[in-house]
Amino acid sequence: MSTTGTRATSAILRTATGREATRWVAAHTREVPWLTSAGVLTTVAGAALQVVPVFVLGQVVDGVVEGGPRSVLVTVGMLMVAAALLGSATIAASTYLIGRLGADLLAKLREAAVQAVLGMPSARIEQVGRGDVLSRVGDDVAVVSKGIRTAVPTVFSAGVLVVIATIGMFGLDWRLGLAGAAALPAYWLALRWYLPRSAPLYQKQREAQADRAQALISGLNGIGTVRAYRLENAFREQVTSESWRVRDLGVEVFRFFGRFVGRENRAEFIGLVLIIVVGYLLLEAGAVTLGEASVAPLLFHRLFNPLGAIMFTFDEAQKSGASLTRLVGVLGEAAEDRLVGHAAAGSADAGPYRVTVEGLTFSYPGSEHPVLLDVDLVIPAGGSLALVGATGAGKTTLAALIAGIGTPQAGSVRIGSTDLAGLDEAGVRALVSILTQETHVFSGSLADDLRLAAPEATDAELMDALRTVGAEPWVAALPDGLTTMVGEGGERLDGTKVAQIALARLVLGRSPVVVLDESTAEAGSQGAAELERAVSAACLNRTTLLVAHRLTQAMAADRIAVLDAGRVVEQGTHDELVALGGRYAQLWRAWQDGS
Known part of the structure; x- marks a missing residue:
């Protein structure tokens, strides 16, 4: 089914650019300036305190060479212990603050992503498949969460330490600083080689995981059909194939990262050799003391751990970055799909609305033949119209378009004077409710299940809705009435009762226009007559479009x-x-012959 906006032919949800993701993070860190500032300041202080013992050690070397008193060693030792203790406390505070900032950002991102998915047009969810959606609000959130706990604090604190240590080497002697800095291009070249190649690779890995999830979900959702047609092996092979693709990409990522590590070791070797050679030459020339010449390679060696941490954590950081762009992309897609128009039922005149379909033409993406062609229909306000026709005639597609699911290539659907093309999802749902044969009872109490359609409804209103659709007798017989647990792990309900719950939600929803797409088809012949009466009661005084599964339903319609x-x-x-x-x-x- 086509979706709103210009991205109707996209097979997967949108992925943001790195710049967009960075802007989102920057905007939200500015909302908590004290936390952001405290995290930065404690990180800088912790990094500075880590290099203090190295400089103090240089003073010890110079003191020994100059024959200074032994008492200086006690003072130096106390300074080193104090710096180490204070540095540890500062680093701990920095880790806590950055972790808390990251947790706040993750909570906002997760909430925004879930809200965006829930508010996304139904047609878009159907088009991309639930595997891609679930992998973003599930797997991607988990990857970003892990990155925030490990990669982000490590990369940030290590980066600050690298900067401070490099400044310290320049403070000893600008030539020693240049010697140490000469290794940075080798590090940069390693990253420059790695980053452009790794980002698409990680993206492919995440997409492969989404495809695997989709294959698994499709098989589980259609398990009855799979078993009926003996397709277990075919679906097992599909899931296995997708799993092997994920595994192969994982191996490729690991092998690629190993080559990156080799380049990182080469950069360390270059820097250390240059500093030792330059330090020796400067010492021979009397330009630096032995302590200063000793401090420089120690400082550079002190960079091995943070630089290595940055390099090694880039693997996790890249995964987190790829998942972050996918999550921010969902937010961006939701913004694209949100149209300007927000006219809703509350802004229109009270009462039932006339439904007008004019010149409606619709084709599925990639199809050369339209499913619907120049359809004109009118349903009078408060009246009912039944759609009948052979399988594949386009009944379900027309019903979905009238319910605001999808956008036609030509023509329009108007509820009263409002064109559905000018509404967002919330505006459409305020005007039209759709009930299909894929009814579902959610796990929880019966009252909570009914309140999905009307969160503020009282118990009395819930019972009124159940009474309207003929469900009051069996609900009253439940062990705990409205608080009885239903759905998975709860009270078992047959097809007729499930359909009555769905119809009760329809009553509570109070939308003026109702679309019923074979909503009672799964109830079985025994409950058919009962449900047809329930449908008539639920749709009383509401404009109704009915996709008739039984021609007896069509007979009851006005037209x-x-x-x-x-x-x-x-x-x-x-x-x-x-x-x-x-x-x-x-x-x-x-x-009649079949009956």
Whole structure:
């Protein structure tokens, strides 16, 4: 099904650029300036205190060479211990503050991503598949969470330490500083080689994981069909194939990272050799003391751990970065899909609305033939229209478009005077409710399940809705009434009861227009008559479009429209269409013979 906006043909959800993700992080860190500032200051102080013992050791060397008193060693030792203790406390504070800042950012990102997915047009979810959606709000959140706990604090604190240690080497002698800095291009070249190649590789890995999730979800959701047609091996092979693709990409990532580590070791070797050689030459020339010449390689060696941490954690940082762009991309997509128009039922006149369909044409992405072609329909305010036709005629597609799911290539759907194309998802849901045969009971109490449609509804209102659809007797017989647990792990409900719960939600929703897409088809013949009465009660005084699974349902509608190959070929009442002797009359005779 096509979605709103310009990205209808996209097969997966949007992925943000690195710059967009950075802007999102920067904007949210500015919302907590004290926490951000405290994290930065404690990190800088902790890094500075880590290099203090190295400089103090240089003073010890010079003191020994100059024959200073032994008492200086006690003073130096106390300074080193104090610096180490204070540095440890500062680093601990820095880790806590950065972790808390990261946790706050993650909480905001997770909440925004879930909210964006929940507010996304239904057609978009159907188009990209639930595997991609679930991998973002599940796997990607987990990856970013791990990165915030490990990679982000490590990279930031190590980067600050590198800067301070490099400044310290320049403070000893500018030539020693240059010698140490000469290794930085080798590090930079290693990163420059690694980053552009690793980001797409990690992105491919995340997409492969989403494809694997989608394959698994598809098989589990359709497990009944899979078993009926003996397709277990085919689906197992599909999941296995996707799993091997994830594994192969993981091996490729590991092998690629190993080559990166080799370049990092080469940079360390270059820097250490240069500092030792330059330090020796400067010592021979009398330009530096032995203590200063000793401090320089120690300072550079002190950089091994932070530089190595940066390099080694870049693996995790890249994964976190790839997941961050996917999550921020969901936020960006939600913004694209959110149209300017926000007209809702509350802004229109009270009462039922007329539904007008004009010149509606729709094709699925990649299809050359339209599913619907130049469809015109009118449902009077408060009236009902039944759609009938053979399988594949376009009934479900037309019902979805009238419910605001998807955007036609041509034509319009208007509720009253409002064109659905100008509304966002919330605006459409305020005007139209759709009920399909894929009804679902969520795990929890019956009351909570019903309040999905009306969160503020009282128990009395819930019982009124259940009474309207004929469910009051069996609900009253439940062990705990409205508080009885239903869904997975709760009370087992048959198809008729599940359909009644869905119809009760429809009553509570109070939208003026109702679309029923074979919503009682799964109830079975025993509950069919009962549910048809429930449907009539739930749709009383509401404009109703009914995709008729049984022609007895069509008979009860004010008017009937017959679809054939995406076109409306007949319209009228049941008696008029039977007397006409056309397509509907053929369907009616076939129905009677089958009955």
